[in-house]
């Protein structure tokens with residue numbers, strides 16, 4: 001059986017092409033040959049797209065911690081570089097040939113597309129993630145002038161240094177626990193108007209638990225005590241403070257404490273008592289403020305509590 005190819009609407013070309021006639025056999029042969037060539041080419045092309053990249057959660061919203069997990073092909077041994085919107089993020093080994101990068105987000109992170117570039121000796125992957133808007137509760141606060149000047153350079157410097165810690169080890173294991181049995185008196189992410197003006201840079205960078213002074217505070221996950229600060233040293237805004245390093249850029253801070261029962265350098269287990277609830281620093285009643293930081297961003301602890309993050 002013969003088949004003539006014609007190109008409708010191109011009379012001149014059509015006439016020329018009439019000379020070329022193909023048997024079905026030759027067409028099938030060429031198609032097969034083409035497919036084999038393509039397969040061989042793909043199988044032997046240099047490690048392009050050789051990293052497997054998984055993004056969790058697939059549909060994050062503001063406050064979520066986005067985990068970018070890279071699995072390298074067999075034989076690769078070097079940690080990939082991960083850039084997000086052209087900023088390089090810390091990447092840590094989490095197993096044989098597996099690496100994780102956290103993209104911490106907050107109410108201050110613009111919703112929209114975040115371009116991820118995973119690059120290393122085995123090629124480049126270029127996935128994107130879409131961050132959705134989330135609505136946060138709003139508070140209206142009236143302050144007398146001068147009230148916002150509280151806090152010493154000493155405490156800000158020490159807390160800033162704590163937030164920069166990037167320990168390569170992963171100390172936590174499994175879901176984070178509640179650090180206090182007190183009721184949640186203020187949730188993560190609350191936005192504020194001060195004297196009628198929206199505070200663009202403010203959001204509640206943690207969760208507040210209200211309970212009587214002296215009620216125990218426990219470590220939500222294992223880690224190393226990396227900061228102990230006291231009112232007597234100049235922690236006038238934070239009050240008595242503990243900073244706990246969970247490793248791989250993840251850190252907890254506990255402020256307004258009454259007593260502190262750990263020292264810097266101590267290693268603590270999940271559930272271990274580290275201090276008690278107080279009303280120290282800029283606090284209007286006994287409560288614990290627990291802030292969970294990933295890199296230097298205060299993220300929503302909830303996904304860490306429900307076991308979404310490995």
Ligand SMILES: [Zn+2]
Nearest residue numbers: 206207208289
């Ligand atoms: Zn708070």
